[in-house]
Amino acid sequence: MRFVSLYQGYDRWVADYIVNSIKKAHPTEDKPFVLGLPTGGTPLPVYQHLIEAYQQGNVSFRHVTTFNMDEYIGLPPEHPQSYYHFMQENFFKHIDIKPENTHIPNGMAEDAEAEGKRYEELIASVGGIDLFFGGVGSDGHIAFNEPGSSLSSHTRIKTLTSRTLADNARFFDSIDDVPKTALTVGIQTIMDAKEVIILAKGLGKALAIHNAVEGAVNNLWPISIFQHHKHFILVCDELASTELKFKTLRYFAFTEGELNADLRDDLVCYPRGSIEN
Numbered sequence: 001m002r003f004v005s006l007y008q009g010y011d012r013w014v015a016d017y018i019v020n021s022i023k024k025a026h027p028t029e030d031k032p033f034v035l036g037l038p039t040g041g042t043p044l045p046v047y048q049h050l051i052e053a054y055q056q057g058n059v060s061f062r063h064v065t066t067f068n069m070d071e072y073i074g075l076p077p078e079h080p081q082s083y084y085h086f087m088q089e090n091f092f093k094h095i096d097i098k099p100e101n102t103h104i105p106n107g108m109a110e111d112a113e114a115e116g117k118r119y120e121e122l123i124a125s126v127g128g129i130d131l132f133f134g135g136v137g138s139d140g141h142i143a144f145n146e147p148g149s150s151l152s153s154h155t156r157i158k159t160l161t162s163r164t165l166a167d168n169a170r171f172f173d174s175i176d177d178v179p180k181t182a183l184t185v186g187i188q189t190i191m192d193a194k195e196v197i198i199l200a201k202g203l204g205k206a207l208a209i210h211n212a213v214e215g216a217v218n219n220l221w222p223i224s225i226f227q228h229h230k231h232f233i234l235v236c237d238e239l240a241s242t243e244l245k246f247k248t249l250r251y252f253a254f255t256e257g258e259l260n261a262d263l264r265d266d267l268v269c270y271p272r273g274s275i276e277n
């Protein structure tokens, strides 16, 4: 695991990581770069940075294929709170991605089980996901894999917890309008990605981050499964890092500071002297 806790610049760090990953892969029409994507409040500034990178000619999404993590059940694509709508408005319409290369589970599918299977087959047909970018819920969910989700799950329907309904009520007129179920990629679907990068910001995420980094792998904190992932990067702001031990923060800050001297001033708890593990 890489854990990058920053006082500032965390959104740009993630956007730069995505841009560099796309460029390093030299994607082509036949071998596109496959990117997993989230919705919610967390990724919005990252999408802004990615749009700017595209506008400045620093990256092209022409040979990028995307798979979104989830979609509410029962919201048509044109609904302002559907994740389809969110992605068009906040990202896709501003870049040169081909619409046919963007994929979002169909929350209006008559047979949700068949839709889950179709989505998994689609991911497999492009050779799997290269980089999955996501957020984390305050209850530790990843995509809509709520606490208690099977750690080996694939795309299917999940019922949202009362915590998630309350968290997402800010996007709707009232909590009663938040759909109670969603189609979501499974935990195994994300684990199968070659790399996973999760961004967490704010005090509300601090307990989830503690469990992700210092807790035991446990289905009550789905994010903890990434301790088993070979290439997992967790990026946080200072507030999301506040439930971690000082020693943990110093250890990871030292590791990142060794990799990149320019980052040292921005790393939370970067040690000024030597450290003992």
Ligand code: PGA
Pocket: 039, 040, 041, 042, 043, 135, 136, 137, 138, 141, 142, 143
């Ligand atoms: P948020 O949601 O970005 O709106 O905080 C994250 C999540 O639920 O995964």
